[in-house]
Amino acid sequence: MSRIATSYLALAALYLIVGLTMGIGMGMAHEFRFAPVHGHINLIGWTTHGLMGLAYRQWPEMAKGNLAASQFLIFALSAPIFMAGLVLSIGYEQPIVAIAGSVGVFLGALLFALIAARVWLGDKGV
Template identity: 45%
Template sequence: MARIDIWFLLLAAVCLTAGVSMGIAMGILHDFSLAPVHAHANLVGWASLGLFGLTYRAWPGLRDGWSARLHFVLSAPAAVLFPLGIYLSIAQEQPMLAIVASFLWLGGVLTFLGKLARLALTTREEATEAAPAPVLPMPAE
């Protein structure tokens, strides 16, 4: 999946927008009963998906193979459904979606762990090399 880094980062930014918006709404209403939903949108959505994307960007060798796609297919819906499931658990006392989403998330995390372990154990230097830092143009003086 050639652009998996961008897809992870794009979804992370969407989750960040949702989490921040929810935080603002909670602050305006002075009602923080859904703080766990807000926290999971930011932690699972923004922080974790963003770190996945940056890791794929830094080590392009991780993008190779079917497991990168599997990682996204498990993690992307889980990051969206997990906060929604927590909401349903708090507001409606229906925890099933949160439970299912947490297992999807675990599957994505274990897939990522496997990819990192495989990369760490590989002897091919080109596979373990981090991508070079981009050269940014210097502003004209």
């Protein structure tokens, strides 16, 4: 398995634990103000990192070249910036970090789509 696939899957598992812990904590405290942060930790952290890791595992050609490493770095570094930015935005009405993080997440997703399209559309196998 490529380093990118395992790195994505390891991060996904970490986000799963953090996201579930936060969900349980919110429920116990009856404090749901930061529910969007929990939602994004689970959906961008666990689900999206996990799916990207599985895609890189299923199609190892995706990991070839410099583009995949850039894609991983941009997406994996922007995601926690975005999540921390959501905390600042909801808790302190400071949206600038969330905006910066979300642009990075979007760029990482765009690169992922380009890499996937290149491999999937070029793949003539069944």
